[in-house]
Amino acid sequence: MQFPAAADTVIDRLHESRDTFADVTKSGSLKVITSLLRPAVRGYVLRRGKRDDGRTDLETAAPAQFDWRYRRDRQDLAKLYRTAKQAQWDSDVVLDWSTPVEIGNPGKPLMDPKLFPLQDYPAFQRLSDAEKADQGHALVSWLLSQFLHGEQGALFAACQVTQAVGWIDGKLYGATQAMDEGRHVEVFHRYVDEKLRRLYEVNDNLYVVIDALMCDHRWDMKFLGMQILIEGLALGAFGALRQVSSEPLLRKLLEYVMRDEARHVAFGVLALQRYYKEGLSAAELREREDWCFEMSVLLRNRFLAHEVYDEYWAHKMPRRQWNEIAMTAPFMLMFRKRMFKRIIPNLKRIGLLSERIRPHYAQLGLLEYEHGKAATELAPDDLVQDVE
Ligand SMILES: [Fe+2]
Ligand SMILES: [Fe+2]
Numbered sequence: 001m002q003f004p005a006a007a008d009t010v011i012d013r014l015h016e017s018r019d020t021f022a023d024v025t026k027s028g029s030l031k032v033i034t035s036l037l038r039p040a041v042r043g044y045v046l047r048r049g050k051r052d053d054g055r056t057d058l059e060t061a062a063p064a065q066f067d068w069r070y071r072r073d074r075q076d077l078a079k080l081y082r083t084a085k086q087a088q089w090d091s092d093v094v095l096d097w098s099t100p101v102e103i104g105n106p107g108k109p110l111m112d113p114k115l116f117p118l119q120d121y122p123a124f125q126r127l128s129d130a131e132k133a134d135q136g137h138a139l140v141s142w143l144l145s146q147f148l149h150g151e152q153g154a155l156f157a158a159c160q161v162t163q164a165v166g167w168i169d170g171k172l173y174g175a176t177q178a179m180d181e182g183r184h185v186e187v188f189h190r191y192v193d194e195k196l197r198r199l200y201e202v203n204d205n206l207y208v209v210i211d212a213l214m215c216d217h218r219w220d221m222k223f224l225g226m227q228i229l230i231e232g233l234a235l236g237a238f239g240a241l242r243q244v245s246s247e248p249l250l251r252k253l254l255e256y257v258m259r260d261e262a263r264h265v266a267f268g269v270l271a272l273q274r275y276y277k278e279g280l281s282a283a284e285l286r287e288r289e290d291w292c293f294e295m296s297v298l299l300r301n302r303f304l305a306h307e308v309y310d311e312y313w314a315h316k317m318p319r320r321q322w323n324e325i326a327m328t329a330p331f332m333l334m335f336r337k338r339m340f341k342r343i344i345p346n347l348k349r350i351g352l353l354s355e356r357i358r359p360h361y362a363q364l365g366l367l368e369y370e371h372g373k374a375a376t377e378l379a380p381d382d383l384v385q386d387v388e
Helices: 007-016 018-024 030-045 075-086 129-164 168-196 204-215 219-244 248-278 282-301 306-312 319-328 330-349 358-363 380-386
Strands: none
Touching (some): 030 204, 075 168, 075 248, 129 168, 129 204, 168 248, 204 219, 204 282, 219 248, 219 282, 219 330, 248 330, 282 330, 282 358, 306 319, 319 330
16 A cells, blocks of 8 residues: 655655746646646546556546447548558567577677766766666667557547547547557567566656546547547657667567557647647647647656666766756757657647747747648658658
8 A cells, every 4th residue: 555655755746846847837827727737636646647557547637539420421540440450460479589688798789878868977987887788778668668558548548539539430440459559568568578677757847747648537638638649759769779779679679669650649639730720729829839838848847767767877967957957958959850750740730829929839840840830731651751
């Protein structure tokens, strides 16, 4: 049984998360701040994603809509469903799991060691090659563990979206996405478990985003959070890792997963584009714009491998210094660039990049991506190339 955190622990955690809470209030929208407050308390203060028994029970709000007439009137979604059926793959067949992955061998790193965030930091430079390789292993394991946790969130969100979406063509498509996400959980877990042999707990920021969208009762918020933001982040991260790793099994695995993810983002864009044009008031659209901006800031600023910091560096440097190093490290810069390259054009396509919100994104230097192609304009293979 987990006991409530003691008051001094709670205060410590609030203090540690003060920058994140400041980020959560950036848009100034009271509605958005209120909707994120409970997930933030559950994630940052109560650490619901990090329980000793490795489980989290969440009371979710998920509407379901039945369509007894089975109207097949969304040709665009029906086409995506046909594509998805034909693109299913079996990881036992297409991936060679006998590929040896050497852990801790400085001669065969999982990712280019020049890109390790602490590369220019003197205390890191003084480590032996074996110690550096160990920390490289930790970082890749951390990243892939977060992919795995994100995929579990995607699996549940896909199930919620499937029952909630208002078109039967969307429900049929959603069923293929649930299968895809199940397969992604399978392959990332197998890689982490068999090859890396090191599983990290869910990152607090990722937990908060997943919690927020699972518990929001509005179906389109689940689409926004999962199909546009988290899938966009995933595509950026998968592409970035694929580029810096020369490990063949991991590269192949990521390529297959990315093809699936490209369809998932396209589903989000197709579903939301029409709904936002026809079904929402100006005030409702404003709230969604602000919510996306908050989430983008959270994902951009706060995906900083704190679990690796806690393990190796907490007693050697303050967390703020680690954050600065992680924010400016080449791999993290590349990762963020990839992520927003995918997210911004899709937000624009669904109508959530109005003149009102543009200056906020411009301030973060993110508007340069607005003329990129939206997910619906890219074939899955183009997308694998495009993010690299
Ligand atoms: Fe996935
Ligand atoms: Fe996905």
